[in-house]
Amino acid sequence: MQNKHTCRTYKYKIRNHRKNKKFGNMMDDLADVHNHFVRLEQRYYRIYGKYAGRYKLQPHLTKLLQTTKKHWAWIPRDTLDAVIIRIDTAYQRMFDGLGGRPKKKRKGKYRSAKFQSGYKLENGRVRISFKSWNASKQKLVFDRIWFSFHQHRDWNGTVKYIQILRDSVGEYWLYIVTDDTSTEPFAATGESVGIDFGLKTFLTLSNGEKIDSPEFLKQSLSKLRSANKSVSRKQKGSNNWYRAVLELVQLYRKVANQRLDWQWKIATKLCRKFDTLVTETLNIEGMKRLWGRKVSDLSFSQFVTILEYKCFKHNRTFHKIGQWTSTTKPCSDCGHSNKNLSLSDRQWICSECGSHHDRDINAAINILRAACYPVVEQM
Ligand SMILES: [Zn+2]
Numbered sequence: 001m002q003n004k005h006t007c008r009t010y011k012y013k014i015r016n017h018r019k020n021k022k023f024g025n026m027m028d029d030l031a032d033v034h035n036h037f038v039r040l041e042q043r044y045y046r047i048y049g050k051y052a053g054r055y056k057l058q059p060h061l062t063k064l065l066q067t068t069k070k071h072w073a074w075i076p077r078d079t080l081d082a083v084i085i086r087i088d089t090a091y092q093r094m095f096d097g098l099g100g101r102p103k104k105k106r107k108g109k110y111r112s113a114k115f116q117s118g119y120k121l122e123n124g125r126v127r128i129s130f131k132s133w134n135a136s137k138q139k140l141v142f143d144r145i146w147f148s149f150h151q152h153r154d155w156n157g158t159v160k161y162i163q164i165l166r167d168s169v170g171e172y173w174l175y176i177v178t179d180d181t182s183t184e185p186f187a188a189t190g191e192s193v194g195i196d197f198g199l200k201t202f203l204t205l206s207n208g209e210k211i212d213s214p215e216f217l218k219q220s221l222s223k224l225r226s227a228n229k230s231v232s233r234k235q236k237g238s239n240n241w242y243r244a245v246l247e248l249v250q251l252y253r254k255v256a257n258q259r260l261d262w263q264w265k266i267a268t269k270l271c272r273k274f275d276t277l278v279t280e281t282l283n284i285e286g287m288k289r290l291w292g293r294k295v296s297d298l299s300f301s302q303f304v305t306i307l308e309y310k311c312f313k314h315n316r317t318f319h320k321i322g323q324w325t326s327t328t329k330p331c332s333d334c335g336h337s338n339k340n341l342s343l344s345d346r347q348w349i350c351s352e353c354g355s356h357h358d359r360d361i362n363a364a365i366n367i368l369r370a371a372c373y374p375v376v377e378q379m
Contacts, residue, residue, distance in 0.1 A: 005181055005309065005312050007178060007179055007180070007181070008156070008178050008180040008181065009175050009176070009177050010153070010155040010175070010176045010177075012149040012150055012151060012152070012173065012176070013149060013150045013171070013172075013173055013174075014126075014149045014150075014164070014171075014173060015149060016171065017147070017148075019145060020147070020172050022130065022145060023113070023164055023172050024166065024170075026079075026113055027110050027111060027112075027113060028107045029071070029075060030075070030079070030080075030110050030113055031109065031110035032107075033072060033080055033084075034086075034087065034105055037057055037061075037087050038103070040057070040060075041057075041087065041091070054085055054088040057087075057088070061080060061081070061084065065080075073131060073140055074130050074131045074133075074140070074143070075113075075130065075131075076115060076118040076129060076130070076131075078114075078116040078118065079118075082116070087102050090102040111165055111166045112165045112166070113163065113164045114161055114162075114163050115163070116161045119162055121159065121162070123151065124148055124149060124150070125146050125147065125148050125149070126146070126147050126149060127144055127145065127146050128145055128147065128164075129142050129143070130142075130144075130145060147174075149174045155176050155178050156178060156180040156182065157179045157182075158178055158179050159176055159177070159178050160177050160178060160179055161177050162174060162176050163175040163177070167253060168249045168253060169246075169249050169253055183312070183313050183314065184313060184314060185314060186272055186314040186315070186316070188275055189272075189273060189275055191274045191275060191276075192274060192276035192277075192278070193206055193207060193270070193273070193274040193276070193277055193364075193368060194206035194278045194279075194366070194368025194369070194370075194371070195279045195367065196327070196361075196363040196364040196367055197280070197282070198360050201360060203266070204360035204361055204363070205361075205364055206361070206365045206367065206368040208358075208361050210360070213259075213262075214262060217258055217259055217262060220255045221255060223251060224252065224255055227247055227251050228248060230247075231245055231248050259299060260302070263302065263306050264306060264310075266303075267303070267306045267307045267309075270307065270310075271310045271311060271313075271316050274316065275316060276316065276317040276319065276371070277311060277316060277317070277318050277319070278319040278320075278321060278367050278368050278370070279304060279307070279318075279319070279320055279321075280320065280321055280323070280327065281321065281322060282301055284300070287300075321367055321370040321371055322370075326366075327366040327367050327370065328341065328359065328362075328363050328366075329341050330366055331352060331353060331355060331357065331362070332355075332357070332365040332366050333350065333355040334350060334352050334353040336352035341359075345359060346359050346360075
């Protein structure tokens with residue numbers, strides 16, 4: 001889903017095997033590479049008052065690989081370059097006010113490696129060209145290793161690059177990124193919808209429909225809470241603690257997958273039903289202040305990203321209305337603003353026109369309307 005629909009990512013599970021350790025070793029070395037260049041950038045900035053871009057860092061890497069960092073040379077060069085390019089991009093984003101300063105990473109926290117060349121894809125197998133030191137030839141020789149993955153579906157388009165990712169449980173995934181941007185248009189329905197996000201109900205639609213997180217997800221979330229407590233009760237570093245931590249991360253992964261799966265299904269359902277879909281621009285910080293930590297449990301931003309992608313894929317119109325548009329307080333029938341509305345008021349009656357409102361449905365109607373014309377707020 002990167003680069004706003006100019007490419008498409010397919011995700012496959014790499015089968016567990018002893019040789020997957022090679023990926024683990026590589027990511028540990030990539031963490032070293034990352035930290036080395038982040039430190040270098042910081043030093044460069046202290047001396048020159050600006051950052052060295054990738055075109056200064058890449059030749060420097062070439063030198064390092066021949067001198068003090070020969071032990072990095074077994075990793076494909078474009079994979080090493082990708083680490084530098086990522087740091088470079090992070091600095092660019094920082095200058096554009098889009099992100100923070102790149103930080104150093106602990107080993108084990110560096111979780112991805114990009115391959116632009118030096119790999120080969122076959123049915124259910126991927127070959128990576130590492131290098132290894134050949135003592136008799138006194139030089140680096142290619143060490144090509146096949147890894148098999150579970151190819152549950154085919155990919156479309158031309159492969160641009162692949163990525164290997166390590167998840168929190170320590171298992172490996174293959175991401176195949178292609179140039180596929182084909183769409184599968186759904187038949188027009190003539191229907192539009194406004195979508196409101198909520199703490200009590202996950203989604204409320206302007207037609208009055210309410211979509212809540214399914215029971216199984218709620219159960220998993222409460223299991224997650226007790227697994228968290230179980231970890232904090234154990235003595236840190238003990239065998240029992242490690243076991244509890246492993247259970248916790250496995251559970252985290254399961255809940256994340258369940259939620260993702262469910263969100264894709266809901267997004268597909270909405271796209272089938274409506275031609276135009278309107279949501280609010282999320283103000284996550286504001287939601288956290290208002291609702292507390294639970295916002296991250298619900299992961300609204302992930303859902304919006306999925307919905308936006310689905311709308312693109314199925315030729316639907318997707319709108320986000322401005323963050324500061326008032327959608328809760330105005331009456332959707334007459335526009336009168338209910339200044340006394342508090343967070344606990346789930347239902348209310350408009351003092352102007354006497355309409356009876358469900359708080360979330362009223363908001364969803366206002367969201368849909370704001371996409372067509374601004375909500376009129378009467379004083
Ligand atoms: Zn009214």
